[in-house]
Amino acid sequence: MKKKSKKNQIPALKDNAVRIVPLGGLEEVGRNCNVLEYQGHLVVVDCGVLFPEYDQPGVDQILPNIDYLKNRVDDIEAIVLTHGHEDHIGAVPYLLKMRKDIPVIGSQFTIALVEAKMQEHHIVPNTKVVAEGDVNKIGPFEFEFIAVSHSIPDALAVFVRTPEGNLLITGDFKMDQLPIDGRLTDLRAFAAAGEEGVDLLMMDSTNAEVPGFVASESDIAPVIDDVIGKATGQVMVATFASHVHRVQEIINAAAHHGRRVAFVGRSMVRNMDIAEDLGFLDVPDGVLIDMRDMNSIPENRRLYMATGSQGEPFAVVNRVANQSHQKISFGKGDTVLLASSLIPGNETSVYRMINNLIGLGVNVVSSRNARVHVSGHAAQGELLYAYNIIQPAYAMPIHGETRHLVASGSLALKTGVPQDNVIIARNGSVVDMVDGESKIVGQLDFHNIYVDGGSIGEITDSELQDRTTLAEEGFVAVIAVVDGQSRQIVSGPVIQGRAVAEDDSVFDAVLPDVTEALQDSLEKGDDTYGMQQAMRRSLGRWLGRKLRRSPLIVPKIVEV
Known part of the structure; x- marks a missing residue:
């Protein structure tokens, strides 16, 4: 595998080279952002945020290193988004604050989420909706959009034709054979891209260490139905506000067992309203109820659909666990279902929340004691299929910590990608493609951009260290x-x-x-x-x- 380059040895971009610069998403899970450049034209693929860890007190979000684009904003042809998760769209407002008319391109649901987010920032974005099968000319690049299955509707991969070779960026995906919405990852399109020639494959590596295949989302529907059917008191289900497929399963179970559903939490209410309006969420008549009216029905018919599965301090579930929620109280005989994965780094806050709930007499069901969650990212078996179907000349794993990238690179080697053609890049690596051949040519002096309240990029790592010292010592x-x-x-x-x-x-x-x-x-x-x-x-x-x-x-x- 190719070694990483030394810092700050960045040659000028040659006229016959396409440059790829990851501004986030490598060595980490979050703030995915890749910049493509050819002859002075830039396209940004995804622009997400990373959420802070325990040693970054006071920080709300961490942005990609968009300082790299400060003096180049007029050269940006578009922002292309693969799907609507925060780690792919969350930093779009901060890039648009540099230039508000940059075209933002994505699927129907993705663009709807972006437009709702822009309202909070008082920005009217210049958006364009695309769908799988569409082919769009963006500057010197041609983008073909491919349907992929993920834990959010309307996700896309992008096949990018450039004057110096073809790239396939998968975005986040898995090969769910029985997806809730019936929308499969389009392996025929992957194969067609492979037949045409994929010179560089940039593939989701999050589950590259996980053997086998990720279970289908439909496999957990009976478990969720069973949990809700056996509950005797109130039920609260916590999941990510973007996981429309999971919410659909919960609504189906609630309808089956005669429960009324109230969405709780601003992001949950907003996203599900959008999903229902666009036809991505099917809610039977008489199931939804306004949270304010929930007390008018018996407790054994109540189901609250909320955010806060990661133990966030001010999220609904944690406030219920701390008995600080003004309108919802849970106790003996009630059930809380945490229908999501546990994100590394959140263990302490999640377990504290679970302990508090159990202390109230609440029955807590999570992925630790029931199969109520499946991942949205392809495991080793699916990644091997993708490598074999696409047969890339070069592989540059993305979306993962270093261990994930290396594991994905090892899978590429097993499928026949030459060792010298497996690129293990890092945030800020500068990769040039010339005549279909890719290599790391330099390394940006990469740094974090912290959002701290109204402050953007003003907090330094040394100031964060002072905050940590102050808190601990x-x-x-x-x-x-x-x-x-x-x-x-x-x-x-x-x-x-x-x-x-x-x-x-x-x-x-x-x-x-x-x-x-x-x-x-x-x-x-x-x-x-x-x-x-x-x-x-x-x-x-x-x-x-x-x-x-x-x-x-x-x-x-x-x-x-």
Whole structure:
């Protein structure tokens, strides 16, 4: 397999080369974004967000490295979206804030979700709806759209014809043979692309470590029906707000057992309204009820369809578990069904939520004790089929952590892709294709762009480290007043802490050392910064040695 290139050795793009730059989605599961370039023309394929981990406190979302496009926005021909999940569309508003008239191209359901999202950002997007089988000329590229099955309706792969070779970008997909909506992954179109020639295959790698085949979504319908049928009290089902197929199964089960369904949570209500309006969700008459009217029916006929399966602090399920929801309360005899996967990194919050629910006497059903979820991503068996059907000249796995990409690359080798033609790229890798041959030619200095409330890109990694330190180790301030002319200490130092020790009197033991360090710094003629650092070093050594703590230390010198 080809090795990664060193940073910041990026040659100019030659006139006879197509450049592919992943701005997210590699070495991680999220913020998928790939930029195609030829002779100054750019097309962005997907533009999603990554959700923060525990060591990124205060961060709402993490964007792809769209700073790469800041000085090139006028060269962008279009944003092409494979499907409507947040990790593929969530960053579109931030790219459109750079230039609002960039065409946004996607399937009917994907575009409907994008347009709803744009309303929150007060942007009227320039959208275009496409369907499987459509062929569109976008700048120097020709895009052919291919139907794929996934855990959201209307997902597409894209076969891209370029002057220097053909690319197939699968987006997220699986080979569900009995999909809820009857829409199969179009293997005939994959085969046709292979017959024409796929010079570079960029394929979903999320489940590349999982043996065999992913079960059909229809396989879990009887389990969900059984759980709802056996429930004696209220039922709440939590899943992703975009998983229309799962919601359809739940509505069918609710109708079968005479329950009324209320959608709870803004994103759930919005997405299901869109899905029903467009015909992707079939709701029998008399099943839906407004949440405000739920108390008018018996508890054993209530079913709440909600978000919050990942233990999000302010989501419906967690508020019910914490008994902080104003309108919904659950207890003994009620059932909560978590009909989704557990995203790595969310274990602590999810298990805390489950424990709280069980403590209330609620029966909790999840993928840990029942088959109530199947993945939306192809496992090894399906990926092998895809590699064999398509027979790419080069393979560049996408959408996955490093272990997923390497596992997918290993599958490509088994199907006959030469070892030198398997490209294990990373975020910011620069891949050039010339006459059908692809290779990594450089590496961008990739960085995270954090959304923190109204702040976009202003929070740095070092500031996040300070936040983490503050949360885990506490805060200590040390303040002193000095006479800049006489080089003497006028007042202090005074040390105050928060969440470090039970009482500030514990710092009395280190005051002589900090005072001596400050006096030495004064005598050496240090400036304000130097004096502050002298106090920080002295205090930091003592805290580590005596209290075994590494709090955030903020020194302050006031000169008079």
